[in-house]
Amino acid sequence: MAKKVEFKAELLRKLHHLHRLKNELETQLERGPRQIKAGETMVAKAQADAESAKETRKKAKLASDDKQLQLKSREDRIEDLKAKLNTAASNREFDTLKEQIAADEQANSVLSDEILESFEQLDVMEANLKAADDELAKQQAEQKQRITDVEARLIDVGENLERVKKELAEAESEIPSAAKADYLRLTASKGEEALAPLDGESCGGCYQTLTTHVVDQLQLSQMVKCPNCNAFLYIPESTQVR
Numbered sequence: 001m002a003k004k005v006e007f008k009a010e011l012l013r014k015l016h017h018l019h020r021l022k023n024e025l026e027t028q029l030e031r032g033p034r035q036i037k038a039g040e041t042m043v044a045k046a047q048a049d050a051e052s053a054k055e056t057r058k059k060a061k062l063a064s065d066d067k068q069l070q071l072k073s074r075e076d077r078i079e080d081l082k083a084k085l086n087t088a089a090s091n092r093e094f095d096t097l098k099e100q101i102a103a104d105e106q107a108n109s110v111l112s113d114e115i116l117e118s119f120e121q122l123d124v125m126e127a128n129l130k131a132a133d134d135e136l137a138k139q140q141a142e143q144k145q146r147i148t149d150v151e152a153r154l155i156d157v158g159e160n161l162e163r164v165k166k167e168l169a170e171a172e173s174e175i176p177s178a179a180k181a182d183y184l185r186l187t188a189s190k191g192e193e194a195l196a197p198l199d200g201e202s203c204g205g206c207y208q209t210l211t212t213h214v215v216d217q218l219q220l221s222q223m224v225k226c227p228n229c230n231a232f233l234y235i236p237e238s239t240q241v242r
Contacts, residue, residue, distance in 0.1 A: 005178045007223035011171065012195060012234035018168040019192035025161040032150045032157075039143040046139040050132040057125040064118035071111050078104050179223050183232065196231035205231045 081101045088094035175183055186194035196205030198218060203210060208228035217224045224233045 004217075005176050005223040006221050007176055007179055007232070007234075008221050009218070009234045009237075011174055012232060013197075013237060014171050015168070015175075016192065016195040016197070016234070018164055018171060019187065019195065022161065022164050022168060023192050025157050025164060028157045029154060029161065032154045035150055036143075036147055039139075039146045043136070043139045043143050046132070046136040050129070050136045053125070053129040053132040057122065057129050060118065060122055060125055064115060064122060067111055067115050067118065071108055071115065074104050074108050074111070078108070176223070179232075186230065186232070190231075193229075194231055196226060196229070196233055197236040198233055203229060203231065203233060204236075205229050 078101055081097050085094060085097050088097060193205060196203050198204060198215070199207070201210055201215060202208060203226040206226060206229035208226055214224055218233055218235050225231060226233055
């Protein structure tokens with residue numbers, strides 16, 4: 001017959017509470033760097049969007065400038081051709097010059113329309129660039145504040161975690177020697193899930209229905225583990241077991 005080991009519910013409740021608190025604090029510590037990393041991703045995206053908007057506008061500006069140079073060059077050529085009309089040696093040469101002038105003027109008309117359209121596009125691109133720069137500045141400011149907030153919070157969380165670990169170690173020193181090795185093995189692998197409160201007539205961890213014998217053992221403050229999930233069972237402070 002296995003030896004009955006006393007394991008008081010009060011101690012088990014305290015241990016479970018501290019394990020839950022420890023787990024929550026450790027989760028917060030892990031969450032902090034992830035929040036900063038997520039912020040870095042948002043800043044990087046805003047940076048890429050701003051650079052893309054800047055590059056798009058730059059290329060459009062160069063294309064517009066090139067068209068304006070083409071227009072000026074063709075206008076100068078038209079003036080040269082007009083000057084040659086007065087010195088044309090024959091009607092044929094005169095007609096050829098007139099045709100060249102008409103063709104260049106037609107090309108310039110199309111080019112002028114394209115230049116006006118490029119000005120409108122540049123205005124839109126300028127607005128897009130400003131919006132992208134504003135978004136980048138916003139994301140950078142938010143990330144700076146995020147880092148400050150997270151670092152401050154992590155200091156508090158770290159201090160609280162050390163306090164909880166100390167309290168947990170003190171509570172664990174009260175565990176009956178006959179249960180200590182089993183407890184340490186289970187908590188090392190399962191953490192807070194190594195303990196579970198009684199939930200009615202079921203295990204609060206896996207919801208396995210427990211026998212009357214198991215509940216009776218808990219009432220007598222005996223060490224009992226769930227036959228299904230192997231968690232150390234205890235009676236919650238608010239539960240009245242008949």
